[in-house]
Amino acid sequence: MIFETKPLSAGLYFVATPIGAARDITLRALDILASANVIAAEDTRTARKLMDIHGVPLGSRRVVAYHDHSTENVRARLMAEIAAGKSVAYVSEAGTPLVADPGFALGRAAIAAGFQIIGAPGPSAVLAALTVSGLPSDRFLFVGFLPTTAAARRTELAALADVSATLVFYESPKRVGKLLTAMCETLGAGRSGVVCRELTKKFEEVLRGTLGELALAIGDAPLRGEVVVLVDRGDGRETGDDEIEAALRNAMKTMRVKDAATAVAGAFGLARRDVYQAALKLESDE
DSSP, X not given: OOSOOOOOOSEEEEEOBOSSOGGGSOHHHHHXXXXXXXXXXXXXXXXXXXXXXXXXXXXXXXXXXXXXXXXXXXXXXXXXXXXXXXXXXXXXSSBSTXXXXXXXXXXXXXXXXXXXXXXXXXXXXXXXXXXXXOSOOSSEEEEEOOOSSHXXXXXXXXXXXXXXXXXXXXXXXXXXXXXXXXXXXXXXXXXXXXXXXXXXXXXXEEEEEEHHHHHHHHTTOOOOSOEEEEEOOOOOOOOOHHHHHHHHHHHTTTSOHHHHHHHHHHHHTOOHHHHHHHHHHHHHHX
């Protein structure tokens, strides 16, 4: 037995769990899972399997499902357990709770009630991807999942184009190709990027290159497994009028004038109003 069973003080414990390799769990996480009065989990089957792998007995304790679709009643029952002096351990399906996973509302409810919140840090796909990416890690922005509609995705990417930090995205393996294509159009095909797939698992894969190279390599073929996409920071370079005009002409082939102006302004870090006026002039001239 590599874990300790000991009484825990009443409160909410956010416990990070492996994103792939089961042995990545921390000893402290096992201690909490072995000792908490109540286990709350995004996926109860995954939580039970993880405890079985590490020989953590569940005994008569309950495993309560808590996910994005959980009602206020479920949250209230967990708060009542803490109010009664019990410890509640919350685990997401994989990784660190609240990082693109449910749990935020649960944490806010515990804080509002004056309960103790304890974090047991551990695996995180964001940090694992940064570690192997080769991109600057001194400053990064975790974006998470972008909107699924093309126009909304382009708009958000445009707003991120000039951020002086490595950008980290989560994406469905079925949509990675479309995401990379949108990034090429909005951020520039020559910008460096990295696609990480199945981190810490048997078939882990890390693809590096420009966004254009990655988009070409992946194409429309759906990938398998969990995917993290990283993009190098904007370079803040000066942009000439000819380059802006060329970018507008290219964007206006597939976008409305308004959307094209937003995308190009974001890609070059320019005032959207000025780029929109230039786009209107181009449209008029043509």
